Amino acid sequence: MTRLLRGLGLLGVGCLLAACGSAEDVVGASSPDDAQTDASSNAALTDKGGVVVSGTDVSDDADDADSAVEVVIYEDFQCPYCAQLEESSADFLEEQLGDGAVTVEYRIVSFLDGASTNEYSSRAANAALCVFDGAGPRAFYEFHATLYDNQPEEGSAGPEDAQLATYASDAGADVDDCITDDAMGDQVVKSTQQMTAEGVTGTPAVFVDGEAVELTSETSLQEAIEAAIG
Template sequence: MSRRVEQKKAARVVREQLARERRRQRALWTSVAAVVALVLAGMIGWAVYQTQRGGEYTAPPGAVADDSGIPIGDGPVTVDLYADFLCPACRQFEQQVGPTLDQLVEDGRITLVYHPVAILDRLSDDAYSTRASAAAGCAAAGGKFEEYAAALYEQQPAEGGPGLSEERLIAIGGEVGLDTGSFGRCVRDDTYAGWPAHVTEQAGRAGVSGTPTVLVDGATVASSAQAITAAVDAAG
């Protein structure tokens, strides 16, 4: 075999080896890219999961076991009320059904658990639902949750604009008998600012999709005085 032929064969072998090496490198980098993609997908999925969870929060003293609401009374039948302080239907509910709930509490028939959710932040310029709920947490800490909630409904702002200012929220506290010094510090320091998100998250887990929503011993009932009273009678 001539020297020229041997050189050609050697060159071909080298080319084949180089081609195999390039294929191996491509396969390696493809595998690396796939692993990186999986890792990134996992990181993104975890980030989404984290954003969907409630963040850190402080619940007002006396909140129920899962921190999702404020209990009023100590009767044997539990009535859960989910409401948003910016919700016009909730204001109407407070006016029309509130006295019935107050009477049931006073008669020792129910424990009313008030869940101040914040689902209507998008309908105000300043996340009013969250701010009002957090301020109500401060009122709960001061022992005036019921009175403060009623006052918030009496002075409910219109949807689509600014909510009540921080100073107005504090002034309402004074109007219902709270010490404006300690209550004002609680509001200004955002003591319970993270709590409304937790309340809202727990409401979603309970299947609540709108406000007002009423449950009597865990069963959803119509938001009327007659329906609630009938359900309490049946449960008691």
């Protein structure tokens, strides 16, 4: 199904951060420009198909700084190592976002449909972009956390569309039709193709101010951000 890239065992932390595999066989040979998207689907996405979350998206008291460190994270919501990264870094990232020290661009991709019995990877990715498209980055940020809190075990069924719609509503986005119609599906395909075009072959993949972060421990991302902040 997917080729797992084994990472280093982490002494004393009981966690393994590694890559979930390659998207190349899933997205096919098409170039990113070959994917068609809805007219509204990428209106506020970055040119790489990412969702940017800044300080004011997580806290009403936050300030957005022009000099904020730019963090980019490629992730597949079915990827267990992405969930491990989320668990180890979410609190730190939220703190840094609230301080205006960073912005985080989430590039949501899908190549792990085979790891669930109901194509959860692509459906979750579609739903996340529906939430962003319909209600903006704050709702996306909350929904993003909910998906990882409810990530299915590999080989099992993930939440169905009705449940994803409920999670979206709880986050402040009423996007039932977008979810059930797979309205952002073409954008998910395009984002996954873009990932391959960028030379990124697995998830999670993290960049801090354009520099790749080697995830050899659960504090690797924190250390890279702190170094970039200076």
